[in-house]
Amino acid sequence: MSNKYDCICIGSGNAGCSAALSAIHNGCNRVLILEKSPTSWAGGNGYFTAGGYRTTHTGLSDLLPIVTNVQPNSEQANKIDMDPYTREDFIGDIMRLSGERSDERLVGAMVDGSRDAIQWLKDKVNVPFIFSFHRQAYEVDGRQKFWGGMVLSVEDGGKGLIEAHHRALKEAGVEIWFDSPAVELLFKDGVITGVVTQKDGQHLKLETPAVVLAAGGFEADPAMRMKYLGQEWGNAKVRGTPYNTGDGFTLASPLNPKVTSNWSAAGCHSTCWDYHTSSSSGSRSHTNTYTKSGYPLGLMINSTGQRFVDEGEDYRNYTYAKFGREILRQPGGYVFQVYDGKVLGMLRKEEYGDGVVRKIYADSVEELAAKLVEEGLEEAKVPTFIGTVNTYNQAVATHRQENPHLKWDPAIKDDMSTQSSQHSLQPPKSNWALPLDEKPFMAVKVTCGITFTFGGLAIDPETAGVLSEVGKSIEGLFCTGEMVGGLFHGNYPGGSGLTAGTVFGRKAGKAAAQLRKQ
Template identity: 30%
Template sequence: MLDGSTDYDVLIAGGGNAALCAAISARRAGARVLVAEGAPRFYRGGNTRHTRNMRCAHDAATETLSGPYSEEEFFDDLLRVTGGRTDEALARMMIAESKEMLTWIVEQGVRFQPSLGGTLSLGRTNSFFLGGGRAMLNALYRTAESLGVEIVYDAEVVDLAIEGARFRSATVRHAGKDVSIRAKTFIAASGGFEANIDWLKEGWGEIAENFLIRGTPYNRGTVLRMLIDRGVMQIGDPTQCHAVAIDARAPKFDGGIITRLDCVVFGIVVNRHAKRFYDEGEDVWPKRYAIWGRLVAAQPGQIAYIVFDAPSLELFMPSLFPPVEAETIGELAEKLGLSPAALERTVAGFNAAVRPGTFDHTALDDCRTEGLEPAKTHWARRIETAPFYAYPVRPGITFTYLGVKVDRAARMVMADGRPAANMFAAGEIMAGNVLGQGYAAGIGMTIGSVFGRIAGREAARLVSSASQSPEAA
């Protein structure tokens, strides 16, 4: 129970991957650490609960990775998905540091499984957590607790006392009371604002009402808003985010990975007018799946439909919900509430444009369309074998990119350009430094792990140096 009587070296707001990496790093450096997790214990960990893997650079194949993934290739992939909208110095530093994370995070109790193949195409680049994100998270919590990190749940940071560029204390709401917590340093690792629909509307307008939130309902951006209001420099575009196409039947919040749909490349995607609107085969899925949330958000009613036929049914990870099924395209359209004539016309036009090739769902194959706008440049096969299937999809927001500016030490930067005296940030709350737009699978966990470890290390170092030189405090 919090009572405000203890002074901490490091106060961390948040309870996910970034927060735990920061807590462990700081504690191993000798700091007294308090983690204030705004969610109840069962829902602890924010979006980390729903993750599966992490992208790290490595020089050679391992027991859990099928081949090398160089720092330069990682950076090239990042440039491709962000269109160059990244802080190159920070990104390169993160990628270099990521090479150590595969060993460091295992030392904290996290276990990886053998590499995966199939449609994910990530066996060489991404390490998959044995048991998924919740198992990974539980391992970090066990390690943090065994080291003596203090953790409190249902503990939302509702106010911050910041004088100039220096953090003094935080007000934490816990057990029906507001408690003032003093700490020598503060680390913000409390996620973005994707669960705050009103804030999303500030950037997106009323269409945000039709968005589904893939992750935790507790990421409302409370700490982020306070930091910006108290003089920390913000970075990023409020409309940029990790947004994927998820099953439209998913719950408003916390649907997680099982509502994501990976079948776009195997069929066509149409809007509610039964018209295609983008190349479904532009690139391998891990480099393109995160563009589809924004694409669907731009369609009428923020809804679309993935249409495919029987040969593709077992080529991808299915949704929690079964696909809509019919014996004809017209019947499928009726079940979806679309114009049968319009969908039949779209499918017929697509089929006529498909050119023969050698289908290979693991590579950029030569199955394409010709004379069709928009084209489908890979994995184009005629949709002609009954039964026919469809999934309705809506934009699924994972996390937002508007955040706080940090430097190489994960230290926040104030609006006037000064480094904060004793405030750090890690994870989604500062992801916009690396992700100006776009996404590559697993990079969110990389950002959280790398900057979390740095933030904890640097916060502990600051406390140690201040204790040896009191005038620095």
């Protein structure tokens, strides 16, 4: 068998698969994916996601033909409220959450390609899209009301997405070599000529004019996390694959690529994560169920009995990627999510169901605080914990007295807060503030789960070609997925990561095919 390929993609996740399939669809004959993990860990971090895709759309009628769980013109469809999500909305969300630090050209290219990417995944990859009722909608007055801009996910989440990708790869004739890490990029006069991989214990040279880096960030390497993100990040739990250890950046380094910013400034995607989990990797069976994203319905209280974030600052999918970082900064690196009987039925069963997470119940706040001492609440801070809840409840009551016209609504930013002329709680709860006063009370212990690192290689927004330090494209080298820098800083709108991986993966595959035709 010849060792010559039209395109070689490094990484078997959503981004690498998108690039490989795009290369085939655009005219490449021989495409190879190199994956350092064994087959049992196929799919990179994409496997561990909820499968959420954020895209522009014009409303319900635009997306109904794409999904499998709602029929057009059905009674179910007639009970759905879904606002359009425009280009301006999507770009505005990314720029707002990044503090205007994201590269606007890169953001614009991703957003402009989002709707076509969804259609391509549906038509060419047969991805089973669904409306994300279980994550992105609440039933209000008998209607399903979507919130937070993102409405699509994949049936069976990341598992379903990766399964669809790998079926499509097999049908397209793309080769995948597992247990085969790329160890060196070959180039001449700054132009890519091939890859060296380690296969069956031997180094093997492969010829190709096009390499797509889709190897993920360095979130699974504790030493790199501490070096680039800060010492406390050595304690973060890895949410996904243990194989994302920064290899792609090491491979690219001899070509002197442009790095968009230092990683400590860009930060990472982190989230509220089940405390009672492995530190080194996610679970292939539980995947995203270890996420604990119900906090807008309750409070988060640290081991000293104090709140530390505004749980109602924004919709969940605009805050979860940064709240993990705030949890890590708390004493011990863990906190308690606290809920009362009014909202327990609204918490996602996938995340809070029996057998999914350890739950501590009590018939009063005082009893709950006493039980949490065994879980890590400082015994001397039990009165502080109780006082935090009581003060919060008083602030909620005062706000309600002054604003009787407001109605609690989890599907909108309802302004039901803790701030009034008599109380100015710090930190506030800006929306969805309900008193914690109805038994049973429940708490779960959460920590920080790191998903992927922001920051990385600079790319051409139109081709996904990796740029050199002087801003010129490195011929034959492309990048997509978590290795792309300049897109996210500090925070991001949920569902954008998979979308970006597909958008720039398609661009990389198309550009790689153009090299073959030259």
